[in-house]
Amino acid sequence: MNPPHPNPQYRLMGDRSLLVELGNEIGPEINQHVRCLYLALQTAPLEGLTDTMPGYRSILLVFDPLKLTPTLIQAHVDGLLQEMDPASLPEPETHRVPVVYGDEYGPDLTMVADYHQTTPEAIIQRHTATHYRVYMIGFTPGFPYMGQLPQNLVTPRRDIPRTAVPPGSVAIAEEQTGIYPVQSPGGWQILGFTPLRLFDPARHPPALIHMGDRVRFYAIQKQELRQWRQ
Amino acid sequence: MAAVKVLQILASGPLTTLQDLGRTGYGAFGVPPSGAVDAFSLRIGNLLVGNPDHTAGLEITLMGLRAKVLSEMVVAITGGDMQPLHNGRPLPMWEAALLNPGDTLSFQVAKTGCRSYLTVGGGFEAPKIMGSAATNLSTGFGGLDGRALKKGDLLASHSPHTHLGCAGNRLHGAMVPEYADNWRLRVIWGPQEPDFPQATKTRFLKDAFTVTSESDRTGIRLKGPLLPAKEGLPTSIISEGVVPGAIQVPGSGQPIILLGETVTGGYRKIATVISADLPWLGQIRPDHGVKFEAVTLSEAQKALQKREDTLNRLREQIGSHPICTQGTTP
Secondary structure (H helix, E strand, C coil): CCCCCCCCEEEECCCCEEEEECCCCCCHHHHHHHHHHHHHHHHCCCCCEEEEEECCCEEEEEECCCCCCHHHHHHHHHHHHHHCCHHHCCCCCEEEEEEEECHHHCCCHHHHHHHCCCCHHHHHHHHHCCCEEEEEECCCCCCEEEECCCHHHCECCCCCCEEEECCCEEEEEECEEEECCCCEEECCEEEEECCCCCECCCCCCCECCCCCCEEEEEECCHHHHHHHCC | CCCEEEEEEEECCCEEEEECCCCCCCHHHCCCCCCCCCHHHHHHHHHHCCCCCCCCEEEEECCCCEEEECCCEEEEEEEEECCCEECCEECCCCEEEEECCCCEEECCCCCEEEEEEEEECCCECCCCECCECCCECCCCECCECCECCCCCCEEEECCHHHHHHHCCCECCHHHCCCCCCEEEEEEEECCCHHHCCHHHHHHHHHCCEEECCCCECCEEEEECCCCCCCCCCCCCCCCEECCCCEEEECCCCCCEEECCCCCEECCEEEEEECHHHHHHHCCCCCCCEEEEEECCHHHHHHHHHHHHHHHHHHHHHHHCCHHHHHCCCC
16 A cells, blocks of 8 residues: 655745645654655765754755755655655654652642642643654754643643753643753743753764654652762 | 964953854754854855864954964954954954964954954864864853853964965955945745735835844844734744744744754744855844845855855965965974
């Protein structure tokens, strides 16, 4: 049986990048096509292509305009899309991510519980009950955008974003969950803290979690943090 | 060969960082390119002192760097004109000059442009992280410990002495870029230009914008006519990768030209600055005026070729002076 081929939309972003859109919504199926095309481009690289940035439903292809043209890239991508089969993708890597929930580690846990008219324990239970899909990495180095949250955990962003969210913060916003790898401003609701180092510029690859991976959170006590810190 | 100390920073000015041409190929990990905002000036500077294109130089913002020279070396200063002084006397820009230990080098306030580039023959020493020595300030890696330079910093070079023969190399006056206070930037529409009504697109091209003081290495923030999207559309879009030069329009309707410190974005991009004009983004400063002009892909390609020709001509001209590549070894 032939896999469904996404009908790509090509859009120029200037003269040195081409946006390939494989759909227009956030969802696992379209994102699976994105991952498939991303991996196909890794296996069949195109000379002159300098960067590929997979997103929820698109891939941005950055190229050297002195070596490549959008027309050539489009032909290459069309070819890859014809051959690609999302069913044959390698199994994604699953990360088990330890989290200390609440208190100073998760300053918004109580508020989120209040919002859903339940207890912090119930929020932790909901957040740890699902395998999340990593839709894309972005915003800051190594930041995984993950989804979907169960409906009973969907929470709006904070009204006033924080100017400095500490590294390791595990947070939610709307239907997404994410982990702040480095200190940055941020408007998501912080539920907890993970001692895992999501981004290390000296490591190869520098990001721990990659687009297409799966993430499952589990609760640890703050006393256990010590064993995670070398 | 051990690295030689070449410069001691006496005053850093508001923002001076080590930058090369930036990191490429790490977008999927959320790592932005960073690098010189005006890459053209950095490349010219490197050519003049006999360095490869991707060598790290100092990017000096607006004013104020003062440094003591610790070794015999050649330097070139390109980009915005901060009226550089060598031992208190004007030092010509766009030209490789020989400096001696004990000399001082200082920069005043930018008379034109926004960023000066200081390159040294042999390059400034900095570890390459993901293929680049560029400073990523927001995450804090690259360059000198991931931070801006400060008073007392010592900068080293691997081989300043082998480049001494480059002294005297200069960019022909006709090839020196002229910086304006009112800029005309060429753009290609999109990627989300269909989301904007014709009235917004017309205004985008017709009216002038002013650069605000919130502009920095992450983006040039503009003030001017509002650029609303079509009615009924949400303010944000599904996040996607972005490149330097993409002009995003957030809910406020005031556009931001993204620079090389951002990898993804969730706002519409009405248009994107063409490669040939990206270097100008490094020389635009607060209160400058900006107007946009839409061009086709083929016009953008021709413009870039023209810019590359300038570099090629300089490369040929310098290549005909064997002394620059031959040099002297201590």
